[in-house]
Amino acid sequence: MLRLATSPPARPSCRWPRARLRRGGRTAISRSVTDAPASRTLSAPDLYDRALAVADQGRPEEAEGLLRTALKVGQTPAMLVTLGVLLEQQRRFDEARAVFRAAVAVAPDEPRLNLPLAINLLRAGKYDEGLRLYEHREVKITAAMSGRPQLPYPEWTGGPVGSLLVLPEQGLGDEMMFNRYVPLLKARGIEVTLLCRPQLARLFAPLGVRLMPLGPKVDVPRCEAWTLAASLPLQFGTTASTVPDPAYLAGGAGGSGIGFVGAGSPGHTSNGIRSIPEDLIAEVRGWPGVVGLQPEEIGGVDFEGARQVIEGLELVLTVDTAVAHLAGAMGKPCWVMLAYACDWRWGERGPHSAWYPAARLFRQPRPGDWASVLAAVKAALAAEGIGQP
DSSP: OEEOEEOOOOOOSSOOOSOSOOSSSOOOOOHHHHTOOTTSOOOHHHHHHHHHHHHHTTOHHHHHHHHHHHHHHOOOHHHHHHHHHHHHHTTOHHHHHHHHHHHHHHOTTOGGGHHHHHHHHHHTTOHHHHHHHGGGSOOEEETTEESSEEOSSOBOOSSOOSEEEEEOOSOHHHHHHHGGGHHHHHHTTOEEEEEEOGGGHHHHGGGOSEEEEOOSSOEEOOOSEEEEGGGHHHHTTOOTTOOOOSOOSSOOSOOSSEEEEOOOOTTSTTHHHHSOOHHHHHHHHTSTTEEEOSGGGTTSOOHHHHHHHHHTOSEEEEESSHHHHHHHHHTOOEEEEEOSSOOGGGOSSSSOOSSSTTSEEEEOSSTTOHHHHHHHHHHHHHHHTOSOO
């Protein structure tokens, strides 16, 4: 057995944008900048800071104007990436893509600038370029282990191997989403060792691979190669038309009742945007046939326990959380309620996603408008006779 270690991420060669704009929180900006009188001539950094503050107050159009003014004074990758993010928040995805490409051109030696472009391309279904650039993402295997693994055998590039170590990264939902490739690895005759978070171990046991739950210290076996789970789509040459079937766990249609999740983990960077306000959550919980699927509502069980609960339901109704991925991996009918500018895997628009084609997507018609989403869901439930008394 080998002790798993990682290499720390490379230090950026340029100033990385502090403008991964906070969603649901206000960036700390100097009051002297945000409250500066209109008559004062602001420098490009001042305009940038003011744009961040205005964006965090939910005024992306005004922030865009400030940023475009700043860019006329002095162009930096940080400003360009921030502008691209603001455009994406307004669903102006094509414009954002051009801006992200400009940011890469300004600092070609900074690989992390490829990540916003990669996510934009993936959202648009442009997987050939998007998956390749997605390899520039920051890798986080556990809270204490970041960076790409350092092992005495090579990273897999998709060629023939007899044994393969698959490592998790990102969130619990990501593990469930990308592990759809594990059965495809087995079909190639590859002996798979799958690392996973402890709360997913029982869920993945039926995959019939060597399963190793992560702990404080991680020992792994010798294999011919290793891969990160989120790199499997690239290694399989995935396109928008060849995304594998998401249903690889026991489940499927049938059952009664509606399982509901209205909020995600409070620690998630986008939780303030993807979660429904408490008063509206309370309203949905009062609908006929609705049962809560939050951990505290189903006895604090692991994800196999959650799968067993969901198996008995007719429908899962959820915001963008791990439960959406669990329902998708089960083939359980699932309706996903999405923020105006949502995660890349749900696509730019429309009622379906290439990654979960059977899921029905309900998108906000404007930023923060959950009331319209719930009205559309309620009408659809009535039309299909789901959850009716």
